[in-house]
Amino acid sequence: xxxxxxKDVKALGKAGEVKEVKDGYGxxxxxxxxxxxxxxxxxxxxxxxxxxxxxxxxxxxxANLEKLKEELAKITISISKPLxxxxxxxxxxxxxxxxxxxxxxxxxxxxxxxxxxxxIKELGTYDISAxxxxxxxxxxxxxxxxx
Numbered sequence: 001x002x003x004x005x006x007k008d009v010k011a012l013g014k015a016g017e018v019k020e021v022k023d024g025y026g027x028x029x030x031x032x033x034x035x036x037x038x039x040x041x042x043x044x045x046x047x048x049x050x051x052x053x054x055x056x057x058x059x060x061x062x063a064n065l066e067k068l069k070e071e072l073a074k075i076t077i078s079i080s081k082p083l084x085x086x087x088x089x090x091x092x093x094x095x096x097x098x099x100x101x102x103x104x105x106x107x108x109x110x111x112x113x114x115x116x117x118x119x120i121k122e123l124g125t126y127d128i129s130a131x132x133x134x135x136x137x138x139x140x141x142x143x144x145x146x147x
Contacts (some may be wrong), residue, residue: 001020001021001022001026001027001038002018002019002020002038002039003019003026003030003031003036003037003038003039003048004016004037004038004039004043004044004049004075005017005018005019005035005036006031006034006035006037007034007035007036009030009035009036014114016047016051017147018039018044019036026038029093032054043053044050047126058077058134060095060134061133062134063132065132065133065134065136067134068108068132068138069132069136069137069138070107072106072130072138072139072140072144073138073139073140075102075106075108075140075141075142076125076141076142076143077098077101077105077106077140077141077142077143078105078142078143078144078145079093079098079101079142079143079144079145080139080145080146080147081144081145081147082146082147083123083146083147086118087146088121088122089120089121089122089123091122092120092121093117093142093144094116095112095113095115098110098112098115098117098128099111099112099115101147107141110130114127114128114131114132114133115130116128116129116130116131117129117142120142120144121143123144123145123146124140124143124144125142125143125144126141126142126143126144127139127140127141127142128140128141130140131141
C-alpha cells in the first residue's frame with residue numbers, strides 16, 4: 001500500500017514523502033493516527049496543489065516584506081519627551097512608544113516585540129531595527145526631541 005506522509009514518522013520518512021508500507025501498518029496505524037493518507041492520485045494532486053499555493057503565498061509575503069523594508073529605510077519618526085533637571089530624558093523611550101508613533105505618523109503597524117533598539121535616555125537621532133520575519137531586517141530613524 002502506498003501512503004503520503006502528512007507528518008514526520010520516525011524510521012519511515014518525512015512529511016510529504018510517498019512510501020510503500022504493509023496494508024495493516026498503513027491502515028491501522030498511519031492513516032488511523034493521522035500520520036498519513038492513502039496515496040491516491042486525487043490525494044497526491046491536492047497535495048501538490050497545496051504545496052504550490054503555499055510557495056506562492058510565501059513569495060507574496062516575502063515581496064511585501066521587502067517593500068516594507070524599503071519603505072522603512074526612508075522613514076524618520078519623531079517622539080517628544082519631557083526633560084529632567086539634568087537635561088536627560090525623564091524616563092527612556094520604550095518600544096511601545098516607538099511602535100505607536102510609527103502607527104500614528106506613518107500608518108505602519110509593527111509589533112513592538114520585533115523592534116531592537118539601544119537604551120534611549122538622551123535627545124538625538126537613533127537607528128532602530130525591526131525584524132520583519134523570514135530573516136528580513138529593516139532599519140529606520142527615530143528622532144527624540146524635547147517637549
